[in-house]
Amino acid sequence: MRKETLFEQVFNLSLTPTLVMENDGSVLFVNDALVHLFRLSKEEIKQRNVLIHKELFQIQEEEIEPVRSEEETFVLLKKQSRPYPAHIHIQLLKQNSEFNEPLLLIQWQEYSSNIEKQEEVIRKMKQYKQFVQQSQDAFIVTQHGIIQYMNPAAIQLLGGNKKDEYIGRSFLQFIHPDHFDTVHERMRKIMSGISVRPRAEVQLLTKRGIVTIESSVTKIKFKGNDAIQYIIRDVTDRKKYDEMASKSEKLTMVSKLAAGVAHEIRNPMTAIKGFIQLLKASKEYNEEYHDIMLEELNRVESIIQEFLTLAKPKKETMFEVKSLQKILRHVTLLLATHASYKDCQIVSLLESEDIPVSCEENALKQVFINIIQNGLESMTRGTITVKLEKRGEYGVVTIEDEGSGIDEATLARIGEPFFSTKSSGTGLGLMISYQIIEQHSGHISFSSKLGVGTKVEIAIPYVQEPVNV
Ligand SMILES: Nc1ncnc2c1ncn2[C@@H]1O[C@H](COP(=O)(O)OP(=O)(O)OP(=O)(O)O)[C@@H](O)[C@H]1O
Numbered sequence: 001m002r003k004e005t006l007f008e009q010v011f012n013l014s015l016t017p018t019l020v021m022e023n024d025g026s027v028l029f030v031n032d033a034l035v036h037l038f039r040l041s042k043e044e045i046k047q048r049n050v051l052i053h054k055e056l057f058q059i060q061e062e063e064i065e066p067v068r069s070e071e072e073t074f075v076l077l078k079k080q081s082r083p084y085p086a087h088i089h090i091q092l093l094k095q096n097s098e099f100n101e102p103l104l105l106i107q108w109q110e111y112s113s114n115i116e117k118q119e120e121v122i123r124k125m126k127q128y129k130q131f132v133q134q135s136q137d138a139f140i141v142t143q144h145g146i147i148q149y150m151n152p153a154a155i156q157l158l159g160g161n162k163k164d165e166y167i168g169r170s171f172l173q174f175i176h177p178d179h180f181d182t183v184h185e186r187m188r189k190i191m192s193g194i195s196v197r198p199r200a201e202v203q204l205l206t207k208r209g210i211v212t213i214e215s216s217v218t219k220i221k222f223k224g225n226d227a228i229q230y231i232i233r234d235v236t237d238r239k240k241y242d243e244m245a246s247k248s249e250k251l252t253m254v255s256k257l258a259a260g261v262a263h264e265i266r267n268p269m270t271a272i273k274g275f276i277q278l279l280k281a282s283k284e285y286n287e288e289y290h291d292i293m294l295e296e297l298n299r300v301e302s303i304i305q306e307f308l309t310l311a312k313p314k315k316e317t318m319f320e321v322k323s324l325q326k327i328l329r330h331v332t333l334l335l336a337t338h339a340s341y342k343d344c345q346i347v348s349l350l351e352s353e354d355i356p357v358s359c360e361e362n363a364l365k366q367v368f369i370n371i372i373q374n375g376l377e378s379m380t381r382g383t384i385t386v387k388l389e390k391r392g393e394y395g396v397v398t399i400e401d402e403g404s405g406i407d408e409a410t411l412a413r414i415g416e417p418f419f420s421t422k423s424s425g426t427g428l429g430l431m432i433s434y435q436i437i438e439q440h441s442g443h444i445s446f447s448s449k450l451g452v453g454t455k456v457e458i459a460i461p462y463v464q465e466p467v468n469v
């Protein structure tokens with residue numbers, strides 16, 4: 001008698017009922033666990049063709065098909081002699097020197113006595129699979145950063161034709177170098193069970209060029225091991241639209257500010273001119289006059305500087321740690337004369353302790369300017385109070401006006417693109433502000449009383465300073 005090889009022994013001793021079949025369904029090997037399950041002899045089982053002998057196996061051709069193209073699948077098997085559904089797992093065995101044809105390995109997985117529940121699970125699994133296959137969103141599964149699975153939408157997203165082009169490659173190689181660290185860090189956090197923000201915006205390098213995506217990421221089990229599932233949406237077009245809206249809003253803001261800035265500069269200029277005339281008349285050096293003139297010139301310089309940096313088109317979004325106090329001081333400096341021109345004043349109550357936030361400075365300034373502008377536009381005279389305080393993990397800026405207030409119908413529509421009740425309004429100010437604050441992981445809330453005024457709160461998480469040991 002031929003001696004069993006080690007693998008034959010292991011195969012026979014395995015507790016998982018297992019069968020190896022050829023492409024056409026003829027049974028090649030059967031192990032003892034399977035014999036035990038079917039209560040037939042090995043020879044009897046081998047005489048039946050898996051694809052033809054429906055009374056025993058009931059596996060459909062179409063269920064085997066995806067396996068042949070190297071996808072793994074779960075099928076529901078009904079054994080007629082003692083009818084119960086079983087959950088079986090079919091895998092392709094790669095080319096083997098002994099056999100020319102590819103072989104399929106079928107393993108019977110645990111089946112619960114609760115048949116209905118089992119059927120339900122398998123049905124849901126199939127539905128999910130179908131859903132993923134047909135989804136417009138791209139699904140990618142990675143293990144240790146290597147792509148293990150992708151659906152047709154994911155192949156399309158990366159600009160390819162077949163998934164073979166991508167399976168087995170590192171997912172990170174498709175990430176734009178600027179976002180590499182963020183994505184890598186998110187992967188690490190997820191694998192160690194730390195929750196991450198549900199959506200992150202990153203750029204991918206694809207055959208179609210640079211694509212901006214939003215993704216949600218979860219830790220899942222894939223083929224029994226920990227894996228990461230990315231659900232990805234292409235937001236390139238939406239980004240373009242947002243950028244256009246953002247640009248046009250910025251232009252409006254800058255042109256509105258220009259009048260105020262011109263005014264702001266004219267006043268100190270008048271003062272300086274006056275002092276120069278005085279100096280000329282007296283022909284004497286006067287230190288006090290010089291100091292005042294220098295102070296005024298410095299002020300003019302900083303206003304022009306502020307205006308220019310704000311008006312400059314941004315090259316790229318750069319998040320830096322900046323002081324909220326400083327940002328608010330700059331904004332109020334820019335708007336002070338504009339306010340007084342309208343018989344209004346801006347009062348700042350800023351917490352003395354520094355509140356650092358990770359931000360794109362100009363974008364935050366734009367938000368505060370938009371909101372203070374709205375306040376100014378709602379008043380004929382009065383005060384706008386700007387307050388800054390720490391609340392929990394947030395730096396909270398409160399901007400309160402004494403204007404007309406907002407009725408409920410308007411309040412519900414605030415932030416909608418192009419919604420404005422003003423004849424010259426573009427209705428983009430608050431939409432952009434909401435977007436910017438969302439990018440800073442913060443939030444904005446409005447409370448208003450008709451005829452009394454409006455209070456806007458902007459909360460932004462502040463940077464916890466490292467503890468000095
Ligand atoms: N502080 C406020 N007091 C009263 N109404 C306000 C206030 N802030 C916003 N609103 C209302 O919300 C609407 C939308 O504001 P938003 O800033 O988005 O656009 P806008 O000010 O009309 O135009 P712009 O694009 O020039 O800012 C305003 O038209 C106004 O009706």
Ligand SMILES: [Mg+2]
Pocket residue numbers: 370373374429430
């Ligand atoms: Mg506005």
